[in-house]
Amino acid sequence: MTELNQPITQADIKEMKNALEKRSDQEIVTNAVLSNGINKTATNAKVFSKLNHTFSNEIDTGKVSNQKHSGRCWLFSILNTLRHRFAVKYDKKDFELSQSCLFFWDKIERANMFYDRMIALAGRPTSDRDVAFYLSRPGEDGGQWAMAAALVQKYGVVPRETFPETAVTENTSDFDMFLNRKMRHDGMKLRDLVNDNASDAKIMETKAAMMQEIYRITAESVGVPPEKFDLEYRDDKHQYHLDQGLTPKEFYNKYIGVDLNDFVVLTNAPDKKMDEMYSLPSQNNVVGGMQIEFLNAPMKELKEAAIKQIKDGDTVWFGNDVLQQMDRQKGYLDSELYLQDKLFGVDTQMTKTERLEYHEAEVTHAMTLTGVDLIDNQPIKWKVENSWGEKIGDKGYFVMSDSWMDDFTYEVVVKKNYLKEKQLEVLKQAPIVLEPWDSLQ
Numbered sequence: 001m002t003e004l005n006q007p008i009t010q011a012d013i014k015e016m017k018n019a020l021e022k023r024s025d026q027e028i029v030t031n032a033v034l035s036n037g038i039n040k041t042a043t044n045a046k047v048f049s050k051l052n053h054t055f056s057n058e059i060d061t062g063k064v065s066n067q068k069h070s071g072r073c074w075l076f077s078i079l080n081t082l083r084h085r086f087a088v089k090y091d092k093k094d095f096e097l098s099q100s101c102l103f104f105w106d107k108i109e110r111a112n113m114f115y116d117r118m119i120a121l122a123g124r125p126t127s128d129r130d131v132a133f134y135l136s137r138p139g140e141d142g143g144q145w146a147m148a149a150a151l152v153q154k155y156g157v158v159p160r161e162t163f164p165e166t167a168v169t170e171n172t173s174d175f176d177m178f179l180n181r182k183m184r185h186d187g188m189k190l191r192d193l194v195n196d197n198a199s200d201a202k203i204m205e206t207k208a209a210m211m212q213e214i215y216r217i218t219a220e221s222v223g224v225p226p227e228k229f230d231l232e233y234r235d236d237k238h239q240y241h242l243d244q245g246l247t248p249k250e251f252y253n254k255y256i257g258v259d260l261n262d263f264v265v266l267t268n269a270p271d272k273k274m275d276e277m278y279s280l281p282s283q284n285n286v287v288g289g290m291q292i293e294f295l296n297a298p299m300k301e302l303k304e305a306a307i308k309q310i311k312d313g314d315t316v317w318f319g320n321d322v323l324q325q326m327d328r329q330k331g332y333l334d335s336e337l338y339l340q341d342k343l344f345g346v347d348t349q350m351t352k353t354e355r356l357e358y359h360e361a362e363v364t365h366a367m368t369l370t371g372v373d374l375i376d377n378q379p380i381k382w383k384v385e386n387s388w389g390e391k392i393g394d395k396g397y398f399v400m401s402d403s404w405m406d407d408f409t410y411e412v413v414v415k416k417n418y419l420k421e422k423q424l425e426v427l428k429q430a431p432i433v434l435e436p437w438d439s440l441q
Helices: 010-022 026-036 038-042 045-050 073-089 099-120 129-136 145-155 173-195 200-222 248-256 299-311 340-344 352-357 402-408 421-426
Strands: 229-234 240-246 263-267 277-279 293-296 316-320 365-375 378-385 397-401 409-415
Touching: 026 038, 026 340, 038 340, 073 099, 073 145, 073 248, 073 316, 073 365, 099 129, 099 145, 099 173, 099 200, 129 173, 145 248, 145 263, 173 200, 229 248, 240 248, 263 299, 299 316, 299 365, 299 402, 299 409, 378 402, 397 402, 402 409
Parallel strands: 263 293
Antiparallel strands: 229 240, 263 409, 277 293, 316 365, 316 409, 365 378, 378 397
């Protein structure tokens, strides 16, 4: 076996430099990258012509929302799918639901879950992988579809103008840093109480006091969601509407009316066995709420279900790795957008399975599918509603090639009636529990 821990010698450095200087394109590549950066130099202009904004099947969804400097894409995406229902049914195209409202309740629910986990795992050292995982992200912004659904089911929703954005929700960095520090400090205190054999009553009393502080901090930063409100608006035909004294759940049931239990998360994780159910309890945010579960399926089946839902007029929440092969300003997503390997003369290609296994793949973002371009019944490209505002892409909408969909999309949320018979049978299986640090987290 080759001896490890060999130092880099001057001879090694000379050999590497000589190899560099022998490359005929070295000077051109260096000048181009130094002047323009890697992606701009490696841009494949050929993809632009195929990423036009014409789609054979398209849902008219109006203005995009803007999550600004926050990690709330998962909340924006589920609310986008729900607000589209209201827009069509009540002729109010640019109607928007309050992201701040769900953000508020998520912070409260996550703190409750985190404190319970700290108590339950108090007997393990902080170096334990589970404990370390929870301590690494006690109050983060990111989340899964089922987490958002659990919040909607428990608390309902309100119009955005009823509970608008604040300086904190539009830029969550300071709030998240402080809340994380507060929760880690509280976790330490709860662990100490358990390990010092404090009574259950004392531990629960301490936790309750901590929860009051979390509520106060969040309320003073975001506001308190209304218990009741008046729905007042003019529709696109300028007709006036008023419905008074609604609770958030009454508003949801009356005006949105979507049973979130009718949906399933189809995932494409080829590092795992297909046609199996998987769960991620470590990410659940609401005690007794909807559980995070995935039905693992081939990418073809994810796309087939998504196309059926779009054709029936419903948009599709989808989880993806948006940071890969993206032109943010133009709103392009294509697997061959940046030819970095060709630029540097190397090979970094990996299969989707390999990217998941070697931590190159990650579900970093959630967006909404609002259209698809079909030629001979095969998808060529997709229309994507993002939540980064109107100043990027085509007024906030992205174009995604079907190859990018294959490579960097991992989840779509569709109604169960779009599943195949075999998938409906898989839904009945007890899910395989994934580790907290799994690639789907």
